[in-house]
Amino acid sequence: MINRYTKGLIIALLACFGPLAAHAQYETKADSVAASDLYYEIGQEVLKATKVVTQARDQFEIAANLNPENIWANYMTGKTYLETVHKERASKYFKRVYELDPNFRYDLLYSIGRAYQYGLNFEEALHYFNLYKEKTLSDVNYRGKDKVQLAEVERRIQECQNGAEYIKNPKHYAIVNVSEKVNSPWLDYAPVVNADETVMIFTTRRQEDNLNENVDEDNFYFEDIFISEKGENGEWSSAKNLGVPVNDEFHNSNLALSADGQTLFVYRYDNGGDIFFSTKEPDGSWSYPEPLNKYINSSFAEKSVSMSPDGQLLFYSSNRPGGLGGIDIYVSTKDANGEWGRSKNLGPIINTKFDDESPFIHHDGKTLYFSTKGRKGMGGYDIFKSEYDSVAGEWTEPVNIGYPINTPDNDVFFVATKDGERGYYASVREDGQGYTDIYMVNFLEEEVAAKPVLAKKEEPKREEPKKEEPKKQEEKPVEAPKALQPVTLTIRVSDNATGRPLPANINLRKLSNNQVAGKESIEEGIYQFTIVNKEPTEMMLSIEKDGYMFKNFRLTLPASTEEAQHISRNVELDMLRVGLSSVLRNIYFDFDKATFQKNSFDELNKLERLLNENPDIVVEISGHTDNIGGAAYNKQLSQLRADAVVNYVVQKGISKARVIAKGYGEERPLASNDDEKEGRMLNRRVEFKVLSKGGTASADIK
Secondary structure: OEOHHHHHHHHHHHHHHHHHHHHOOOOOHHHHHHHHHHHHHHHHHHHHHOOOHHHHHHHHHHHHHHOOOOHHHHHHHHHHHHOOOOHHHHHHHHHHHHHHOOOOOOOHHHHHHHHHHHOOOHHHHHHHHHHHHHHHHHOOOOOOOOOOOHHHHHHHHHHHHHHHHHHHOOOOEEEEEOOOOOOOOOEEEEEEEOOOOOEEEEEEOOOOOOOOOOEOOOOOEOOEEEEEEEOOOOOEOOOEEOOOOOOOOOOOEEEEEOOOOOEEEEEEOHHHOEEEEEEEOOOOOEOOOEEOOOOOOOOOOEEEEEEOOOOOEEEEEEOOOOOOOOOEEEEEEEOOOOOEOOOEEOOOOOOOOOOEEEEEEOOOOOEEEEEEOOOOOOOOOEEEEEEEEOOOOEEOOOEEOOOOOOOOOOOOOOEEOOOOOEEEEEEOOOOOOOOEEEEEEEEOOOOOOOOOOOOOOOOOOOOOOOOOOOOOOOOOOOOOOOOOOOEEEEEEEEEOOOOOEOOOEEEEEEOOOOOEOOEEEEEOOEEEEEEOOOOOEEEEEEEEOOOEOOEEEEEEEOOOOOOOEEEEEEEEEOEOOOOOEEEOOOOOEOOOOOOEOHHHHHHHHHHHHHHHHOOOEEEEEEEEOOOOOOHHHHHHHHHHHHHHHHHHHHHOOOOHHHEEEEEEEOOOOOOOOOOHHHHHHHHOEEEEEEEEEOOEEOOOOO
């Protein structure tokens, strides 16, 4: 455990060196090399003294960027990124290592492939995995510890092929951050809800309201179980600590909540990891957690659990011997005495030779959601579902619930609501506030093309003699309406200065619900999206490229019609350079305040990523207002808003010396303040400007 004093010393040490690296102007290459070596050693010391991988990673990254030829600093930066969040960033540093020495490690090509896989860049990942595969096939006698076996490489190749298929055909899910009242800048995960969806219980490692003021060895606060309740207005209340006796000063995490909300299952580290349960008392408090019986808990680890809505079945995971893989899913039935009976392995239809985890039995009593590293996944754990066929007495073949819920990282602890229209899980996403946030998933109806209406056939009538009548013009059969044809959006990304095409990270999603659109790469710098919508739809297009200013902008796609529609857009990206200025238009504040609205976090996280991936730049974040109100007040408000942006990226690990906040108030309008839509709204903004690059500030910037 790290107490506040020890943590303060570590932070003070790092604070002394971090800003120095950002502003240092080393006169010779030898000075940069020496500074790089120093930061590398600090990173190694942090790893030896603590388990704070993120802080060690920050030091390695500074070292790698001070001296890009520091091969160990680059390797350790990539390695520690793969061990933490933003795993896709590892590719940049592993590729540097490969360029410096292709033989530095035997598995280097494999590591590059893994980083690209995490970043959803399956084309590049497959390229490097296949290079590594060729290497191992041509050198079958190598037996070093840094060799990844061919079977594992083949699995990664299959995962990338699966991922490319899933991303091209995303499921119709709307994934929405549940609330800033529930989520925090820290780790929030493992949400569970009762049947009527009025209570949410989850695990968090936040500082606020934690029962332990100290942090654990990894520099995160200890796990505590929190609760939030949904009010009559349909909004979640501010989350609060569930308190003792469920929580204590050490790690406490929730696993499941019964349908009636009266029984909470929790995980404790006793006996290798056991499942406990607590019941809700009449006064609203929770009882002291008690362990489940010997037929559930063992001397091995039991890490997840779910109880059927009738309370008669208990599904859980365990790594006990006798299973089909490392972790298997089991079920126990309650006997006539109300005790849990001997457990039964769910068998090969559900379990695989890999790990199978986090079962959730739906409120219908027959649909099982679970996570597995086996089957047709994208990497890590993927979420699957299966239904129990009571007639056949077995489970149906599990189905991957698809992208964008599933990713190449671990996707676990998914729960669905009683009506089956929503689900909850934790993820690291663009609009998140912290490391992991809790999200609600809405299962949308598929946008389908209109079905043709066939002309009605009349029954043949018996012919009867009738008088001759004038011939009528034959009626034409009713024409079936044509199916709705997709709208195809083609985006061409290029360098604004040279016009050359740029391969970029690009995605398109609906603004109303964050539903993502399927993407296909046509050729370098050209991407295509195909969308079918019954109504005009406002979308958010996001484009990022290392070394360039990112762009987020809105566009409205027309409704699909009976005729195919094709739309093309050219997007020019500006390379980061001293003096470059850009408006961050998607950072929103509450009226007359410096608090972010929830739609701001997407832009803020992209800003943090840009600063992280370009560690040699120093920038100004400037706040601007319209002319409503007094000039002095507007200047103060604009400063507070600029400070809020700076504080956000600093909290994410960016050195404060690299981001300077400046409030200009109403001094620098972009348009006339006489009009709201075309004037004042444009003037209320936050801007980004590059002040220096590579430690050299521009002389004309005041």
